[in-house]
Amino acid sequence: MVVVLVEHSQGVFKKKSLEAVQYAAHVAQQMGTGVTAVAVGKVGDEAMQALGQYGAQKVLHTTDARLDDFNSRAYTKVVTAAAQKESAKVIVGLHDTTGRAVLPRVAARMQAGMVAGAVSYPDLSNGFVIKKNVFSGKAFAFVNISSDVKVIGLMPNSFPVVTGEGSATVEKLEVALTDADFSVQVKEVNKATGEIPLSEAELVVSGGRGMKGPENWYVLEALAKELGAATACSRPVADSHWRPHNEHVGQTGGTIRPNLYIAVGISGAIQHLAGVNGSKTIVVINKDPEAPFFKAADYGVLGEAMDIIPKLTEAVKKFKASQN
């Protein structure tokens, strides 16, 4: 069996988790076996059954009031229990803040080799070989897992999600959890509501020092709104407190791989590129024709940010109207 940990936000499964289920289903097919999803906390049967549309045959569901807050120890026990129940040879999760706390723990607990940040299906022709980003996007490595049980942390947005047919059966999974598993208290949660989380965004509009100051960000926000994009920034922008730190991308900030990355007034330093060079399409807007970012771009526009962005927003608006 292949077991996949799915994440939901208030009962709605995240798109990246649907991607993970679909990925797990593909791996299971390669191995001639099936997929069981593991869901934790308050989520309805209907939503769990619908995971069948992405290839899950079964969903194991663990509820416990204490599980409403994330906790890496408790989650690890749940995933391990599910893997043992299903005699899973492969455990899939996401390479995100949840997966990066749980999957390594599961791997250590089960003495399973792990690939963190997988971007391909395993190649089973000679071992169990998976491709991942290394050197902050400057290269890929093909990693072979040699242990009996294998753990894969899938890089979100690596495969397009396709909704199919099917319905999964839901079963309760009882896991013996102790107070020690919940010894981390969650005091406060601050989530930007209504906005698209940067790590999951398919479209991203990003600004650098060339934007000159926080007072000019409204043009980028207007473009992002028109596109339905998230906003990001370069490190000096976050360091100068023009934008919040969670928007900072690059070597020392977030790593993103959206379908479209629009970089405005960003020079394209290697440390910035490290966080965004997995983007499928890159548009660079800069007034300096020598800006290194143009070398990494698919489309470039030379000129003043404050002139170009409103024009681009206008063009997007017209395009959207013409599509309706």
Place this chain on the structure above:
Amino acid sequence: MKILVCISQVPDTTSKIAFSDNNTIFSSQGVTYIINPYDEWYSLVKALELKESGAATAVHLITVGKAEAEPVMRKALALGGDEAIRIDADSSDTYLVAAQIADYAKTQGYDLVLCGKESIDYNNGSVGAMIAELLDMNFLGFAGKVDVAGNSVTVVREIDGGEETNVCSLPVVISCQKGVAEPRIPNMRGIMAARTKPLKVVPAAAISALSNIVSYEMPPTKQGVKMISADNMEELVQLLHSEAKVI
């Protein structure tokens, strides 16, 4: 409180990445090695701050690696810390690294284990959580703020689309990122002092790697940028729609 800071050595961020032997070996020729920035800037400095404030009694630095890792450990000692430990093992598999560190740490009574969010070479971000599991400790990942008061630790950490404040007791493993501390530059006194600080070499425990890198590949080179006139944003939008198919 005894603190263990996990340090990995990585190629300098500006290094040219190249491979030899039919793309199976990373060529270290001409590559300068540095302390992984997350370890140097955030976890190490945080540990030093805790020692300076009197909250910590000892700060130990640990790396898993061969003798080549020693210059980087001396550099780390120049920033501060009481002693460095090098576990003499290959560091290519995350499980192996974590298990070596856990094996050493389990008898040392560390109250706080700090590591970086990820190593900037292999970008796994797995070692910290694995150590926590192997030592049966709590793990708080992606910390942007760490406060210790007595036996209680408060961490503000990144979660999907926001941040969360967590409180737990020692011992705990924390992975650090931006915000935890401000980077420091080693001074002459620190560099001199580092020369005489102990750098212990510990033999590797009998633990096998569970994964290995088979080969590498360079990303496809971009086709070359298509320049679009600033007066023709309609064309850009059209291309994004019909050619790139992203909107």
